[in-house]
Amino acid sequence: MNPSSAGHYLDLPNANLVVTRTVLRTQKQLQFAIDHSAMLCIHGGVGLGKTLTVRTCLRDLAPDTTRLFQFHRNCALSDVQKKVASALDVPTSSPGLTTRIGEALAERPYVLVFDEAQGLTIDALEWIRINLWDTDHNRPTIVFVGAEETRRNLRRRSALASRITLWPRFTPLHPTEVTEHLPRYHVTWSKVSEKDLLWLDDAACRGNFRDWAKLTLTVQELLTEKGLPPDGFTRDIGREALYTFDPSDLHLPSADADGL
Numbered sequence: 001m002n003p004s005s006a007g008h009y010l011d012l013p014n015a016n017l018v019v020t021r022t023v024l025r026t027q028k029q030l031q032f033a034i035d036h037s038a039m040l041c042i043h044g045g046v047g048l049g050k051t052l053t054v055r056t057c058l059r060d061l062a063p064d065t066t067r068l069f070q071f072h073r074n075c076a077l078s079d080v081q082k083k084v085a086s087a088l089d090v091p092t093s094s095p096g097l098t099t100r101i102g103e104a105l106a107e108r109p110y111v112l113v114f115d116e117a118q119g120l121t122i123d124a125l126e127w128i129r130i131n132l133w134d135t136d137h138n139r140p141t142i143v144f145v146g147a148e149e150t151r152r153n154l155r156r157r158s159a160l161a162s163r164i165t166l167w168p169r170f171t172p173l174h175p176t177e178v179t180e181h182l183p184r185y186h187v188t189w190s191k192v193s194e195k196d197l198l199w200l201d202d203a204a205c206r207g208n209f210r211d212w213a214k215l216t217l218t219v220q221e222l223l224t225e226k227g228l229p230p231d232g233f234t235r236d237i238g239r240e241a242l243y244t245f246d247p248s249d250l251h252l253p254s255a256d257a258d259g260l
Contacts, residue, residue: 009047010213014186016186018182022049023057039164041151041167042054042145043145043167045170048171050170054145069112074121075119109140111142114128114142125153151167204251
């Protein structure tokens with residue numbers, strides 16, 4: 001797996017994909033799903049790196065057969081069908097569009113990724129189950145990715161839920177993972193002490209990669225303004241960066257106790 005990858009939140013310059021236990025587990029589970037043409041649901045809180053991890057893993061595992069979809073909430077079934085058809089090079093004006101999609105799926109072992117899957121309607125979910133996977137043609141691998149709501153929504157559809165083989169859940173980084181991986185995540189943190197990393201994590205980020213990306217970009221802007229090198233982090237810089245967060249998002253008691 002390539003440890004450097006595009007697609008980080010805010011297009012954070014020079015950010016690296018750090019290979020956490022969750023990344024390795026996801027890669028293994030995606031490989032299992034591909035090997036068995038299975039369905040899986042990857043779920044968890046926002047900002048934990050689900051989409052980036054899935055896309056990066058699939059660039060290694062199925063670069064030519066992966067098709068990625070993301071629909072707005074309650075997207076009409078007809079729009080879902082047309083986007084799937086277009087991704088499979090099926091003309092959307094074809095009569096019997098669903099049949100044509102099935103024929104295209106039979107030609108190659110596709111991996112269909114439905115990101116932000118919590119927004120899929122019941123009709124869309126049933127169409128995916130009945131017409132894309134539960135058929136006589138070669139089954140694609142189907143990956144649902146989304147927030148915690150995704151798992152609840154899919155579990156309510158018992159016929160669909162019974163066909164989903166794996167339900168991996170993303171969780172925030174443990175403090176030991178913060179100190180292990182953040183120095184490799186970005187040069188900003190390469191020389192920062194474990195104590196300061198844990199201080200920042202407890203004050204603002206709480207194991208969430210999206211919040212770490214916001215904090216990293218803010219710190220880099222401050223370092224540039226002050227003419228300091230990219231790895232020139234100080235506690236004063238950290239305090240100034242934390243003040244840019246919404247106060248309601250800060251864990252102030254711990255931050256105050258540590259001299260914010």
